[in-house]
Amino acid sequence: MPKYRVRDADTYGHAIGILLLDYRGPFIPGDVGNASTYRYPVLYKLVEGLTFEKVLSGDQDAEEMIVDAARELERFGVRGISSDCGFLVQHQQAVAKAVKAPVFMSSLLQIPYLAMMFDAERPIGCITATRSPxxxxxxxxxxxDAGTNVVLRGMENYEHFKWVILEEGGEMDSDQIEREVVAEAKDMVAKHPDMSALVLECSLLPPYAKAVQDAIGLPVFDFITMIDYFYQGSHRKAYSGYY
Structure with a gap:
């Protein structure tokens, strides 16, 4: 039998550590904040005081507590560290510098990779929670890259999304959120018929990715495709079959 040493950790076996905003909303299956979304164990760490408003304002005072939370996840043995807000990309470099584990804080990190897959003249769509300055x-x-053709849209003008997600309104009608996200995606494709792919920035949007893909017929990427991508690379399995 293998020999194991004791780590300074309360639990073991978590593949991915996920930093959570201090945010209250319904995290349904498919959401980054719902553990049943994944086929592997994840460990969550709430960053107390890190509100969505602080993230949107670019409050750099928040960086220290984000880094401290990431270090705690690493101490617990996670293989990689992500988050539940795409706007936390502003702290990507600071967290990556502070820990040895791979860090992928935002679904936006997939855009440079996607840009290499398609003709540069074809735009990549991106739907965010809110289109900020x-x-x-x-x-x-x-x-x-500054020259990358990205069509960026926000969901802030959709009434139910704004109330439930941006204003933390409480009760969510997921069918209505789906209709709103699909409507935005279809409008993007109507205005940009040569669009190559779509990235959903917001961590609450992956539950609607299939409906969006069914509606527009394009590849759709989000937080979960990014986290799964890392997991596949860090947990390789032997192949078996017939030859």
């Missing part, structure tokens, strides 16, 4: 700088922080 700093959105373009967030793309730069995610490694997106």
């Amino acid at each position: 700093s959105s373009n700088s967030l793309l730069e922080m995610a490694g997106v």
